[in-house]
Amino acid sequence: MSEIATEQRVPTTAEFRPIQYMGNKFRFLDAIDAAVAEVAAPGTTACDLFAGTAVVTRRLAMSRPVLSADVQGYSAVLAQALTRPRVFAGRESSSILETARQWQMETERMTQDLLHLEDLALGDAHTNPATLADILEHGSLAVSGRGSHQLEDAKASARTALVERGATLTRYYGGVYFSYRQAVALDSLRHAIRIADGDERDATAIAALLGVASDLVSTAGSHFAQPIRPRTAAGEFKRNWITPVMRFRKGQALPAFEAWLAKYASLSPTPFDCTAVQADYQSTLATLGSEVGVIYADPPYTRDHYSRFYHVLETIALDDDPGITQAQGSSQPSRGLYREKRHQSPFSIRTQVTMAFRELFANARRLDVPLVLSYSPMSAGTKARPETRLMSIDDLTSIASEYFADVRTTVVESSSHSRFNRADLNAEILGEAEVLIVASN
Numbered sequence: 001m002s003e004i005a006t007e008q009r010v011p012t013t014a015e016f017r018p019i020q021y022m023g024n025k026f027r028f029l030d031a032i033d034a035a036v037a038e039v040a041a042p043g044t045t046a047c048d049l050f051a052g053t054a055v056v057t058r059r060l061a062m063s064r065p066v067l068s069a070d071v072q073g074y075s076a077v078l079a080q081a082l083t084r085p086r087v088f089a090g091r092e093s094s095s096i097l098e099t100a101r102q103w104q105m106e107t108e109r110m111t112q113d114l115l116h117l118e119d120l121a122l123g124d125a126h127t128n129p130a131t132l133a134d135i136l137e138h139g140s141l142a143v144s145g146r147g148s149h150q151l152e153d154a155k156a157s158a159r160t161a162l163v164e165r166g167a168t169l170t171r172y173y174g175g176v177y178f179s180y181r182q183a184v185a186l187d188s189l190r191h192a193i194r195i196a197d198g199d200e201r202d203a204t205a206i207a208a209l210l211g212v213a214s215d216l217v218s219t220a221g222s223h224f225a226q227p228i229r230p231r232t233a234a235g236e237f238k239r240n241w242i243t244p245v246m247r248f249r250k251g252q253a254l255p256a257f258e259a260w261l262a263k264y265a266s267l268s269p270t271p272f273d274c275t276a277v278q279a280d281y282q283s284t285l286a287t288l289g290s291e292v293g294v295i296y297a298d299p300p301y302t303r304d305h306y307s308r309f310y311h312v313l314e315t316i317a318l319d320d321d322p323g324i325t326q327a328q329g330s331s332q333p334s335r336g337l338y339r340e341k342r343h344q345s346p347f348s349i350r351t352q353v354t355m356a357f358r359e360l361f362a363n364a365r366r367l368d369v370p371l372v373l374s375y376s377p378m379s380a381g382t383k384a385r386p387e388t389r390l391m392s393i394d395d396l397t398s399i400a401s402e403y404f405a406d407v408r409t410t411v412v413e414s415s416s417h418s419r420f421n422r423a424d425l426n427a428e429i430l431g432e433a434e435v436l437i438v439a440s441n
């Protein structure tokens with residue numbers, strides 16, 4: 001890969017989506033930027049308090065310093081990569097890829113039985129889906145004794161090598177969210193990034209790997225909330241999953257990684273600095289000082305915990321061995337293979353959400369900074385499983401008014417960025433729209 005001259009690099013986030021992410025604000029950047037600019041004191045820092053993919057962070061850092069925070073570690077990785085993308089010289093990326101290829105080859109040799117079984121299952125899936133279904137349901141090496149004898153034997157023969165090689169992604173998620181081959185390739189890249197030049201914290205390379213995992217995962221919605229269910233509750237095979245799973249499992253991680261490095265190399269660094277932290281909103285608010293002139297807040301609004309939907313990305317970012325939570329009321333590992341001790345957001349818990357918003361507004365008031373709050377009325381949950389909102393716009397404006405003298409609500413449409421006034425807040429207009437609540441004194 002060749003170095004890219006600064007003037008050729010993409011100047012804004014306009015075409016850049018680092019991962020597939022529920023509720024990301026990719027389509028509303030102009031409006032959010034304008035709302036923030038309107039209320040922020042000139043020259044002050046913006047705090048992106050629930051940064052997620054960090055696409056808003058990147059846009060805000062075009063015109064002011066940004067503190068980018070989120071409770072999930074992958075968000076800080078993305079924030080660093082989107083604001084200070086590193087351009088890998090040709091020899092650097094070749095060296096990472098060569099290390100990965102070598103590690104992948106050795107690991108594939110040690111896990112042949114499992115890979116062979118998977119190749120047969122994929123080759124035969126349309127006529128005989130049983131083995132691929134078995135792999136999707138019971139393929140994780142963290143789960144024992146639930147698959148067919150054939151699958152359990154193949155897993156047993158691979159287990160020791162995968163533990164010794166620290167192949168966490170293959171061991172936990174192989175077969176279930178990715179093919180075993182894809183998972184070995186993801187592990188090989190994680191290994192290569194870890195040892196490259198001793199700089200194990202290179203955010204751009206890890207962000208590129210997050211992009212690959214988000215592209216390859218074989219689930220509807222590209223998230224990790226639950227694996228494909230190949231059977232009905234009565235145990236009959238469904239058919240609608242075979243073609244999409246086969247398509248996703250054809251994806252190749254190493255070429256995709258190279259393509260993601262090139263995408264990051266095409267991004268211009270932001271003119272202003274970004275400090276990226278992994279932190280709960282309360283601890284972030286407790287550390288903010290007088291340099292901060294505006295808070296942009298885009299918290300969750302449904303019962304869907306982001307830590308459940310994107311736990312595999314968290315494991316890639318943190319590079320740890322997370323363990324697996326047990327399924328509710330059982331001693332079996334959770335079907336989604338969630339990380340132990342994953343974060344439970346008060347914004348996604350009905351009995352805690354009102355207090356959580358009160359804390360948010362009260363702290364913004366204490367700091368004497370305006371707050372720009374995002375609210376997406378219709379993008380609740382996923383298409384397949386819509387979720388109702390735990391708070392209404394009226395709930396929010398009423399809490400905001402207890403702390404701020406001026407509370408304005410605007411509706412922003414993604415395509416035209418046109419604005420409607422409060423009276424237009426009906427379901428038709430809200431369709432794909434975004435609501436911004438701006439509270440100031």
Ligand SMILES: C[S@@+](CC[C@H](N)C(=O)[O-])C[C@H]1O[C@@H](n2cnc3c(N)ncnc32)[C@H](O)[C@@H]1O
Nearest residue numbers: 023024025050051052053071280281298306345
């Ligand atoms: C709607 S998403 C933000 C999307 C983001 N604006 C974007 O464009 O990608 C909500 C985010 O809040 C984060 N979050 C949830 N609870 C949190 C908490 N208590 N403290 C900090 N972040 C939290 C989630 O990890 C998630 O990334």
